Amino acid sequence: MNKATSLRRALTAAVPSLAVDPDKLLVFIDAGNIIGTGAVSLSFDYAYTLNVIIEDFAGDADTVFVAVMAWVRRNQSDLLTNDDLRKSGISFEADQLTQTTVDLSIKLRLTESVVVGTNDAGEQTIKHVDEPVPEWDVNSLVDPQWTS
Template structure:
């Protein structure tokens, strides 16, 4: 489940305060399965729902969602748009929330069997599909509460492939 590790690293890089306290981002796998077709090789695909829980979050929800959506656009672009992400939030004291997000992910493993030597070579295929229309490697998220206010930088991060 290398893809989940990549997603976690991206969010820790992108969401302010997580770089100082990455243990506030919990990751789990729900509903895992393996798609496998019988044949000479053992190539298969992990299919699972990744659950990411961000505890005691006090920022704007966009600070988490926009980097997450950016990563999904690059590493899991085939998701059904209506099922790409679900979330729940538990409202805590002092405007803090525990935010639980669920994302369906797939990860293909190419496993070639060599019967003569008795070896299996396994390689996780983690292709990404960068947007050629937007080649920036560093991003800033600017937000404002209303149109009368100035924009302020809420978060900065490197692109998922940057």
């Protein structure tokens, strides 16, 4: 599942304290499902909740959420454009540890498409399909680091 790694990279690039101490950024894939496409091939979709936890965070949460939203805009734009997903596709919890630090948990409902085929040599091929770039976003990617 490529999106977990991609979001980790985006957050590490956007939040300097995570680059200094990457062990404070935990990423879990929860409640995963495999959805068969019904095609002749073995192609399928992953559907899962990505749980990102930032431990002992002392920065401004807005920095984290701006990075998440920029990443979502490019990598799972239906969380912004689908009315049902806009309301429930991104959630968070914060546990106040001290006056200045929190444990921050962010959950995103993600999907990834995997196309399984056969190459000219008869060998099985497996390719993760990039999300289509929304028409409104083609010329306005915030930063290439937030793309897969």
